[in-house]
Amino acid sequence: MKKLDKLILRAFAGPFLLTFAVVQFILLTQTLLKYLDDLVGKDLGVGVLAQLLFYFSVLLVATSLPLAVLLSSLMTYGNLGEHHELTAIKASGIALTRILRPVFLLTAALAVGAFWFNQYVVPWANLKAFSLLWDVRQQKLALDIREGVFYSGIPGYTIKVNQKLGENGDRLRGVMIYDHTQKSGNATVMLADSGRMFTRFGGAYLGFELFQGHSYVEQPDARDRAGATFVRQAFSRNLVTFSMASFGMVRTDQDLFKENRMMLNIGQLRTATDSVQKRLRGQRTQLPRQMDAYYTYLRFDTLGRGANRRVAAWQVPPARLVPASVSVVQQAANRARNLQTFARSSSEQLTDLARHSVQYRMEIYRKYAESAAVLVMFLIGAPLGAIIKKGGLGVPILVAILFFIVYYVLSILGLKYAKEFVLPAGAGMLLSDGVLLPVGLFFLYQAYHDSGLFEGDFWRRFAPRPGWWAQLRARLTALSRRPGAVALP
Structure with a gap:
């Protein structure tokens, strides 16, 4: 490898790793906000959250890679142009295509790697992420007994507490517990003046220690409804234990999701x-x-x-x-x-x-389109950076965001048109790449010929010359004076 290639690759590696990490973080934050309602209040634990973060990070690689290549190539060749290194390399007789070659080869390798990643890793990550997300959605919210509100989150019981005291809210006043485990309605109820709430056996059970209360049990007579017996029993202390198994997350068999x-x-x-x-x-x-x-x-x-x-x-x-x-x-x-x-x-x-x-x-076609987008974004970012000749995080970020928005909108349109049978599936998924590829080739042509695409002199050549309308009218007037011609008004 020549020194020129090492210089350009070192200049590209730093911005690429930085922008890839930043884009991953931004997209991951957006994804977590999307599923925030499914995660909050369920006491999932660090392990489950770490798995979700890892799996979603893997899924976002296909989206982050094209944007990172676009932004890093813009910054790399913009920095080389801003510090006149690009001009010095060209002055030594090296063409722009030779300057772009090392990063292009690296980007092509990234595109091939992205295709392999989409082919084998992304389906695995989808299976892991969405099966885990399904189980998280099915899990109940963490135990939340509020004052003056009937709580029925524990299967078979309805609990009401008038007042919660203490630093942790474990001291209770005015406790009412309905027992529905016998499928007999509100036939069994327990009232207590005060109590204490705590967990038992490592959080597997919830205990209620009740003081100064009564339990009421109605035992109906199947033959004579009017002859039902009513049992009342007083207690000074009573311990009630509830199973917390329904609050634990039960993992679903992942084979049920494999056909998606x-x-x-x-x-x-x-x-x-x-x-x-x-x-x-x-x-x-x-x-x-x-x-x-x-x-x-x-x-x-x-x-x-x-x-x-x-x-x-x-x-x-x-x-x-x-x-x-x-x-x-x-x-x-x-x-x-x-x-x-x-x-x-x-x-x-x-x-x-x-x-x-x-x-x-x-x-x-999505797997092909996302891989091809890496090369398309390089063809836009590298020549454009050589034309703009501005590095840093200012102009490159604005330009990269603009083109990524265009890419994203075209991807959504192609997806919608393919779903509605307006376009074939392949044309719809490759719409964004097909539209942006000519744009990248145009920028490459302009950069290769050192045209000042963003300078006023470049566009002034296409502006009409002063007096063009008078010259056109004079020619038309001369033609109208010929025999048989129609006179101009």
Whole structure:
């Protein structure tokens, strides 16, 4: 490796690692805010939160990498241009394409690595992240007994506390506990003047130590409802224990999530696509035969003149023809309504199958599109940095944000158009890359020819010259004076 390549790669490595870490942090924060309601108040523990952070960080690599390449390439070649290093290298007879080559090769390696990452690591991370997120969503909120509010978070019990005292709120006044474990309504209730709340056996159980209270149990008589017995028992101290097993997080079998398209690689996605397409073709083939059952060819055979004898309408007495016609019309209307309902439901089923097929193909092309975006962003960032010749975090960040917003909006539009069958799945997912690639090649052409794309003299060449309108009108006037020409107004 030559010294020039080492110089450029060292200049690129620092900004790339910094911007990649910053982008990862920003996107991870946005993701956590999206799922914040599912995480707060459930006492998940550091281990579960660390797993979620790790899995979501892995998933965001595909989004962070193109933006990091764009911003770091802008900063690298902008710094080289700002400090006149780029000019000195060009003055020694080295072309711009040779200067871009080391970072381009590194970016190409990153694109290949991103494709492998999307193919094998991202499906695994999706499976781990969203299966864990599902279990987190199913977990109950942490125990939160409030003053004066009936709390039913513990299965089989309803608890009400009038007042909570003490530093930790474990001293209770006015305790009421309804026992529903026997499935007999509010037949068992316990009242106490005061009590104490604490955990037992390492937090696996919640204990209530009650003082100066009564328990009331109603025991109905199955034969005589009016003869139910009512038992009242006083106590000076009573210990009630509740199981906290319902507050623990139960892990779901991850095999239940493996069929989701986000958890599949390209080979599995193609197999799933072929399966859906086969079902779609089968239903389309069977549809005409299924609809044929709703058609009936009617004859005037129901008028009592023999099942095998056809009768012309003019041979049927009017008194018998009118009821028969009304019956035929009613049958036809009923069959038409049934056919309409069947056609609507069949159309919805076919549309759903077609949409599933498109979504599988979109996932395939997404892996290619996100990998190609790394190269596209380099083709935009590196030549643009050489043209702007501004390093640091000012202008490069503004330019990078602008192009990333364009890339993001085009990606969303392509995704929507592909889902709505406006564009093919491949065209929709590659829309952003296809639009931004010519822009990058244009910047590369301008940087290679040292054009001042952001200078006033560059655009002044395209402005019309002074007096162009007068010259055009003089020429038109001269043409209008020719014999047979129409005079100008």
